[in-house]
Amino acid sequence: MNFDRTFAIVLRQYYLMRGSLSRFLPLFLWVAIDMVLWGFLSRYLNTVTTAGMDFVPKLLGAVLLWDFLTRVMQGVTIAFLEDVWSRNFLNFFASPLRVSEYVGGLVITSILTSLVGLAVMLVLATTVFGLSFFIYGLAIIPFVLILFVSGISLGILGSAMVLRLGPSSEWFIWPIPIMVSPFAGVFYPVATLPGWMQAVSKAIPPSYVFEGMRTFLATGTVSGPSLALGGALSLGYLALACWVFQRTYRHAIRTGLIARYSAESVA
Amino acid sequence: MAADLELAGGSLKIYVRPPMQVLSVQSLAKRYGSTEAVRDISFHVGPNEIVGLLGPNGAGKTTTINMILGVLEPTSGAIHIEGLDLAARRTQALSRTNFAAVYAPLPGNLTVYHNLRIFGLIYGVEGLRDRIEELLIHFDLVGFRNAKCGVLSSGEQTRVALAKAMLNKPRLLLLDEPTASLDPAMASDIRRHIRAFADEGKGGVLWTSHNMYEVEEVCDRVLFLSRGRILLEGDPKALAGKYGKRSLEELFIAVARDTGLSENGADGILGAGGAEDAEPAA
Numbered sequence: 001m002n003f004d005r006t007f008a009i010v011l012r013q014y015y016l017m018r019g020s021l022s023r024f025l026p027l028f029l030w031v032a033i034d035m036v037l038w039g040f041l042s043r044y045l046n047t048v049t050t051a052g053m054d055f056v057p058k059l060l061g062a063v064l065l066w067d068f069l070t071r072v073m074q075g076v077t078i079a080f081l082e083d084v085w086s087r088n089f090l091n092f093f094a095s096p097l098r099v100s101e102y103v104g105g106l107v108i109t110s111i112l113t114s115l116v117g118l119a120v121m122l123v124l125a126t127t128v129f130g131l132s133f134f135i136y137g138l139a140i141i142p143f144v145l146i147l148f149v150s151g152i153s154l155g156i157l158g159s160a161m162v163l164r165l166g167p168s169s170e171w172f173i174w175p176i177p178i179m180v181s182p183f184a185g186v187f188y189p190v191a192t193l194p195g196w197m198q199a200v201s202k203a204i205p206p207s208y209v210f211e212g213m214r215t216f217l218a219t220g221t222v223s224g225p226s227l228a229l230g231g232a233l234s235l236g237y238l239a240l241a242c243w244v245f246q247r248t249y250r251h252a253i254r255t256g257l258i259a260r261y262s263a264e265s266v267a
Numbered sequence: 268m269a270a271d272l273e274l275a276g277g278s279l280k281i282y283v284r285p286p287m288q289v290l291s292v293q294s295l296a297k298r299y300g301s302t303e304a305v306r307d308i309s310f311h312v313g314p315n316e317i318v319g320l321l322g323p324n325g326a327g328k329t330t331t332i333n334m335i336l337g338v339l340e341p342t343s344g345a346i347h348i349e350g351l352d353l354a355a356r357r358t359q360a361l362s363r364t365n366f367a368a369v370y371a372p373l374p375g376n377l378t379v380y381h382n383l384r385i386f387g388l389i390y391g392v393e394g395l396r397d398r399i400e401e402l403l404i405h406f407d408l409v410g411f412r413n414a415k416c417g418v419l420s421s422g423e424q425t426r427v428a429l430a431k432a433m434l435n436k437p438r439l440l441l442l443d444e445p446t447a448s449l450d451p452a453m454a455s456d457i458r459r460h461i462r463a464f465a466d467e468g469k470g471g472v473l474w475t476s477h478n479m480y481e482v483e484e485v486c487d488r489v490l491f492l493s494r495g496r497i498l499l500e501g502d503p504k505a506l507a508g509k510y511g512k513r514s515l516e517e518l519f520i521a522v523a524r525d526t527g528l529s530e531n532g533a534d535g536i537l538g539a540g541g542a543e544d545a546e547p548a549a
Contacts, residue, residue, distance in 0.1 A: 010389035012374075015381045086374035091431075094336035094371075096362045245486050254340045256299075259333040 007099050009105020019111075027113050028120035031067040031079070038063040039129035049136070055152070056131050057217055059187065062210055064121050065143065069151040069206060070177040075110025076175050077162075084167050089261045093159050096148050097203070103242065106159070107152055114151070116243060135148040136213065139222045143209045147245045149234040150205045156241035160248040177216050185210045205234035206241025243245060269294050271499070287350050288312055289439045289471035295344035297330055297495075304330045306495040307344070311469040312504035313441065319482045319500065320475045324522035328475045331492070332368070335473070336474040337361055349438050362391060365435055365544035368443035375417020379408055382416055383434060393525060402430040406460070409474050422453040429460060440464065440472045446481060454478075457484050489515075491522050494510040498522060 015024045042055040050054070083089055092102065123127045126133040133140050158173040182194070183197060184206040190198055201207040208230025216222045290312040297305040305327040312318045317533045319457040320328050333339035335346055337357050346353040351360040373382045380399065387395040403409045404427040411419060416427055425445060431439060442461065446454040458481055465472050476482050482489060491499040499506065499522070503515055 002391070004388045004391060009384045010390070011386050012377070012381075015377055015385075020376075086376055087372070088374050090336075090368070090371040091373065091386070092389070094333075094338050094361070094366060095386070096358045096387050096391065098358060198306060253338060255331075256333065256339045258338045259329075 001101055005101040005178060006104045009102055010108050013109040016082060027116045028242050030073060031117045031121050031179060032124055034063055034067050035124040056129055057135060059133050060125055060129055064125055065147055068118050069147040072110055072148055072151025073155040075107045075113040076152060077158045079106045079109040081160040081170055090257050093258050099150040099246055103245060110155060136216055139216055142227045146205050146209050146230050146234045150240050153237040153241040155254060156245050160245040164248045205230045273520055289349060291347040293345045295334060296342045298342045303495050308497050310490055312473050314469045314471055315465050317465050317472040317474055317486045319489035320473055321489055321519060326492040327493055327495040329443060332441050335441060336366055338488055363438040365432040365437035366441035367432040367445050369447045373416050373427055373431055375415060378413050378415055380412045383431060386431050387434050392435050395499035406430045421448050425449060436468060438470050440470055442474045480521055483515050493522050
């Protein structure tokens with residue numbers, strides 16, 4: 001890995017964002033609106049349900065963490081799509097740039113952009129709605145890490161899909177978090193789901209986070225082995241996503257897809 | 268010429284090695300299913316040499332360039348850039364290469380300076396800040412430093428693409444129709460820059476163009492490609508006469524139209540032009 005080349009990928013995204021309000025605002029605008037919407041809904045539910053039931057950490061906390069995963073994923077995919085939209089693949093891949101350096105640049109970009117979104121969400125959730133992540137104690141660290149790694153994996157897989165299927169397939173990327181969320185048990189315990197969906201949930205790392213979060217709020221403890229399994233799964237998916245991207249890239253080189261990528265669709 | 272010195276038995280022996288080719292292509296082929304886009308071609312580009320890769324649309328020029336750029340895997344054959352095997356040492360080989368192509372513009376949503384900085388980092392250019400300033404002056408781009416590439420005219424964009432292509436002082440410069448869509452004055456300037464690049468440094472240039480006038484003016488040697496094969500090779504100033512044609516353009520048209528060329532090498536041209544002593548490319 002050459003740091004300068006990875007830095008160049010990050011720098012390109014920084015230059016793009018610095019000069020463009022339409023790129024900068026989405027880093028935090030939609031998640032901020034989500035916080036406001038779910039924050040008031042949580043407050044309302046607190047008034048109409050059993051006394052002592054606090055929906056703010058259960059619902060608003062879950063939405064915040066899910067939005068974080070979504071932002072991480074989009075941090076990777078949008079940085080990748082910038083190169084699709086500007087037909088830049090030939091310039092990049094006909095250079096000394098390695099695939100690992102390119103993907104590394106996308107991941108670092110995602111870390112930086114998702115931190116902006118996370119900071120805005122935390123400020124809104126804590127100052128306006130009184131949500132404190134201190135109530136989760138140290139468990140918040142593995143929760144965030146598992147969601148972060150899962151978001152990166154989804155982002156890399158989504159990018160590989162666009163690389164393979166062509167620019168017009170970018171619309172497959174956007175609904176990915178929505179498709180995963182029912183299985184992840186973001187808003188309800190996984191036990192609510194039918195048997196086959198529960199089986200799928202076991203293979204989805206974020207489900208261990210949201211189950212762990214609810215367990216912690218109910219009992220004050222969190223299952224270490226369960227979180228470890230979620231963490232191991234997320235790392236496994238990350239390795240799988242990188243492998244898929246590398247294979248897709250090799251296929252694109254073998255078939256000439258990279259060279260012909262300016263076409264609207266190569267599928 | 269490089270030389271090896273050896274002291275043997277009290278006498279000094281000097282072994283003169285031929286200069287290393289900037290680009291060496293051996294038996295290169297690319298097949299898409301049953302379609303042969305490039306068929307077993309071999310050629311080289313030497314230091315300070317500008318080689319024109321000519322041929323009608325679909326002849327295999329861009330496929331060949333894409334393989335040399337590492338964005339298309341050959342079905343068979345080998346590519347060496349300054350002796351480095353592209354397949355085995357891609358990053359090192361491509362560090363010595365750069366390119367400009369009309370179908371690969373720099374991102375239009377970044378400024379000239381930002382684009383040059385990003386590609387300078389990717390190509391590992393030392394003293395990047397100074398090198399960018401040097402190229403901005405050289406290509407008359409100082410006034411466009413902070414302009415987004417997308418709003419530049421096609422001539423200005425070509426100059427930016429060439430500035431990017433020369434950032435790392437490449438040993439091999441690949442140019443795919445660099446003067447397409449430029450006015451004659453601008454095209455002449457670009458040719459001058461490229462000729463100067465080949466004359467001043469140690470680099471070689473592989474150039475594709477449909478403009479036979481500029482090929483004759485700039486190239487030291489040309490390769491005529493048709494249906495994925497090299498049909499003819501030689502000095503652009505002498506080649507037309509050698510095949511009984513009045514100009515390189517007439518020779519190009521003969522290559523492009525002769526349907527028998529793909530199977531019979533240059534025999535079709537020899538028949539049409541009547542040059543009996545000419546030799547087709549191997």
